[in-house]
Amino acid sequence: MEVPRGSIRVEGISKVYGDLNVLEPLSFSVQPGQLVALLGPSGCGKSTLLSMVAGLTPASGGRCRLSGRTMMVFQQDGLLPWRRIRKNVELGLEYRGLPRKERSTRAAQALTRVGLTGFESYFPGQLSGGMRQRAALARALVMDPDILLMDEPFGALDAITRMRMQQDLLTLWEEEGKTILLVTHDVDEALILADRILVLAPRPGRITLDTPVLLDRPREPGSGAYAELRHQLLSALGLRTEHWAPSI
Ligand SMILES: Nc1ncnc2c1ncn2[C@@H]1O[C@H](COP(=O)(O)OP(=O)(O)OP(=O)(O)O)[C@@H](O)[C@H]1O
Numbered sequence: 001m002e003v004p005r006g007s008i009r010v011e012g013i014s015k016v017y018g019d020l021n022v023l024e025p026l027s028f029s030v031q032p033g034q035l036v037a038l039l040g041p042s043g044c045g046k047s048t049l050l051s052m053v054a055g056l057t058p059a060s061g062g063r064c065r066l067s068g069r070t071m072m073v074f075q076q077d078g079l080l081p082w083r084r085i086r087k088n089v090e091l092g093l094e095y096r097g098l099p100r101k102e103r104s105t106r107a108a109q110a111l112t113r114v115g116l117t118g119f120e121s122y123f124p125g126q127l128s129g130g131m132r133q134r135a136a137l138a139r140a141l142v143m144d145p146d147i148l149l150m151d152e153p154f155g156a157l158d159a160i161t162r163m164r165m166q167q168d169l170l171t172l173w174e175e176e177g178k179t180i181l182l183v184t185h186d187v188d189e190a191l192i193l194a195d196r197i198l199v200l201a202p203r204p205g206r207i208t209l210d211t212p213v214l215l216d217r218p219r220e221p222g223s224g225a226y227a228e229l230r231h232q233l234l235s236a237l238g239l240r241t242e243h244w245a246p247s248i
Pocket residue numbers: 017020022040041042043044045046047048049185
């Protein structure tokens with residue numbers, strides 16, 4: 001059957017490492033333009049699942065079908081320290097054999113989209129962590145992907161930079177309508193960003209909740225509906241919510 005461009009179909013995918021049953025067969029679909037968060041505690045298999053979706057890790061069973069160009073963004077920026085930022089962003093275009101002028105134009109556009117105009121000739125070591133992560137995002141965007149797979153992309157950033165990056169990602173997503181599947185262990189990151197959240201429980205990894213986020217944007221962490229959904233997510237994560245204030 002034809003898979004619409006920008007969509008993801010995970011069909012009974014599972015993972016075993018030796019004796020360790022990491023992920024039991026699980027299935028879900030992501031529609032074109034959806035922003036879906038995969039939320040779960042450390043070790044539940046989120047990164048393994050995303051890596052299988054990306055085709056970087058072989059599945060033990062099942063399969064995943066993606067339609068359209070797919071790029072991945074990791075928690076570590078993975079920039080090559082000896083290449084200037086523009087040359088880092090151009091790397092994928094170089095592999096595709098694009099002419100120098102087109103590479104340069106597209107890299108400049110991608111860097112503008114992530115707010116890094118003026119830093120093209122810097123080396124990664126001369127930028128802050130947040131700026132490097134922006135450059136990593138530009139390196140993915142320059143390929144004009146239909147699907148972005150993001151593995152805790154803001155996990156290594158300080159809280160303020162993380163909030164700014166979350167807002168910028170939302171703006172990008174609203175403007176360009178890319179499909180985004182984002183791994184996070186941060187309940188509020190999932191609630192602020194996603195229009196659907198899948199909760200993953202550990203050993204073996206399985207989906208315990210698949211819920212839409214029907215909250216208006218910008219999201220108000222203090223609102224009743226937000227607190228209610230947050231409570232539901234914490235319960236799905238097996239956390240006793242009476243110890244937490246209902247909102248942040
Ligand atoms: N290459 C590997 N070989 C053996 N076991 C592995 C391998 N990669 C992951 N695992 C195991 O699979 C389980 C899930 O790991 P994974 O990194 O997917 O979890 P995670 O939910 O992304 O965790 P975190 O949020 O801490 O990154 C862990 O128990 C881990 O030890």
